[in-house]
Amino acid sequence: MNLDPRIKPREESNVLDRRQVALGSVACVAAASVIGSRGFANSPLKVRPEVGSPDGENMLRLYRKAVALMKDETKFPRHDPRSWKFQANIHWVHPEDRSEQAQNAIFSTTGLSPEQAAIVIEHRDLALGAAASKRAWSTCQHDDAVEYFFVAWHRLYLWHFEKIVASIVGEDFSLPYWDYGRQDRPYGRALPPAFREVIDGSQANNHLWYEFRDPSLNKADATAAQLEDQDVDASIAFQAEGMYPANVGRGFNRLLNNQPHGQIHGRIGIVGGSDPGMRSVPTAGRDPIFWIHHCNIDRLWEIWRRTPKGAEDERTFAERYRSTLFVFADAQGKRVTVSADRSFDLQFLGYEYGDLPVVIASDTHSRLVAGQAINIASNRESGTPATVVGEGASITLSVTGGAAAAFANTASKPTVARLELDGVRASDQPEDIFVVTIIVPTSQATPERFTVGRFNLFGGQIGAATNGASFLFDATPALSAIEKLDDDGKFEVEIKPLRQKTSVPVSIGAVRILAAR
Structure with a gap:
């Protein structure tokens, strides 16, 4: 100043x-x-x-x-x-x-x-x-x-x-x-x-x-x-x-x-x-x-x-x-x-x-903490961050080797899931907020689509020199569709701006889905 x-x-x-x-x-x-x-x-x-x-x-x-x-x-x-x-x-x-x-x-x-x-x-x-x-x-x-x-x-x-x-x-x-x-x-x-x-x-x-x-x-x-x-x-x-x-x-x-x-x-x-x-x-x-x-x-x-x-x-x-x-x-x-x-x-x-309701928080998070959750899908094999710009992008996730065993075990079959975006950052303020949709292929011509939420880049993750922001979404509705995929199956996480194209690239370091009983 x-x-x-x-x-x-x-x-x-x-x-x-x-x-x-x-x-x-x-x-x-x-x-x-x-x-x-x-x-x-x-x-x-x-x-x-x-x-x-x-x-x-x-x-x-x-x-x-x-x-x-x-x-x-x-x-x-x-x-x-x-x-x-x-x-x-x-x-x-x-x-x-x-x-x-x-x-x-x-x-x-x-x-x-x-x-x-x-x-x-x-x-x-x-x-x-x-x-x-x-x-x-x-x-x-x-x-x-x-x-x-x-x-x-x-x-x-x-x-x-x-x-x-x-x-x-x-x-x-x-x-x-x-x-x-x-x-x-x-x-x-x-x-x-x-x-x-x-x-x-x-x-x-x-x-x-x-x-x-x-x-x-x-x-x-x-x-x-x-x-x-x-x-x-x-x-x-x-x-x-x-x-x-x-x-x-x-x-x-x-x-x-x-x-x-x-x-x-x-x-x-x-x-x-x-x-x-x-x-x-x-x-x-x-x-x-x-x-x-x-x-x-x-x-x-x-x-x-x-x-x-x-x-x-x-x-x-x-x-x-x-x-x-x-x-x-x-x-x-x-x-x-x-x-x-x-x-x-x-x-x-x-x-x-005057209105401070008692919150009975879902126990979904506690069931998805490290050591209990199973990583059932991720984009880790690409090794590079995904970039979202313009009309958006689709990020390919691969079903992990442990997913099939988890789904096959009746005693530990996952019932809750969370989509996680980590290391999200941008060099400037993007022009819009983003809609996140899981798209899973089916035996039919039309894939199943599960819109799990939205995220924004408002504030500290803009130009941050740290690890960026994390965004978490309830992916439980997509579990049954993911279960039907082959062991090495792939599906998409689509990230699109809500209202208009964006010119500011958004970098996403890691995308994964964790699941737990």
Whole structure:
């Protein structure tokens, strides 16, 4: 980033971490004067509502009001940390704001009094601080394939944003979440009507509407497209062994990031437009649906945290969270630095969710762990990664030598299967999300097709120098068809873009199907 030479590095200020609370009431009071008193022990917790509930609809009314004000540059100039685009740039800097010329315009002090100029320089320092640990812009945790602090950073980001909204509208405000897993509302799994409805004759007058969305989803009427099961399903994440197991790509943090988090981003974003909107990390934060989507991701994390696995393994990474700091803006637009472990403490943050269902996760994953699962098919014999580009590709899998014996043994015959894509990466953001289909030849002219899911490349696996991302799909429906193949039989895994050809090659290191009793 281009920095103003007048900006000098400054010491971290307003640092808050869990250890301050342990010091007693004096430290709590001091911290509360910075962050606000709400959320400490014995304070009532706000309940974040679902968007379709009466409380949720009321919060959307306040949200729309806040967005309109935050976008109004006469009230909140671009340099103000409470402005809409400044907040979006905390997630990642939008391409139009990356150049030195653009940043100089945002943080210009021309014609300002010394006092006004000092405020602008302070805001620039907050946005573009000389050290990565001192800046707020472009700090979302999508910078590698692990994305270790993905859920923690976004929780704290939403929390500060929520406080800014409450301050701007001057009323109690709780960020509502969009539970896209539900189908029992009049609009089903379509975008909530508040985000696409016509106001005063035009969608453009609706401050929750955003131009750069998939047009089929963004229609104002009942013909708007619905999200599908393959977009919203979070079940794979809840089968994880822990938050960060030895293979972190198979942990809850990473799997939730993939699905439904990244999938919703990819499905809502526009394909072929001048701005990809939700489909790309640097542009996603400008869409008002971003915050409602991430509120649901935060809720899913909280559900995980209350499972036995989630509660048990949290202590294993608590210290790393305590030693990691993030920079945000508070309700007054002032710098605040917060430790990642604050994300563990909803009592401190001062909110809760009214709907945290008990998750009874499928035991499919535990039956497919190494040592118990049988690799029944893979593309390993090719020895080179597969490449998906243009209209897609078909990857040939060969049935392994042990598959026939496994199917023939009544006592151990597989009943569940999972398709695994490993080492998935791309050099840039592909233009679409991808549909994955297993195609098995039969004695008939037409092969059997099993569409097992979709995947996206949103975030850290773009240009990653690591082993890339992993994507897991339930392949159980294809088991009986695979069983009928010869010992050396072959079949295809087809990977195609959902909406249009892609120009960015996607590399897939390994494709396999594991099966277990």
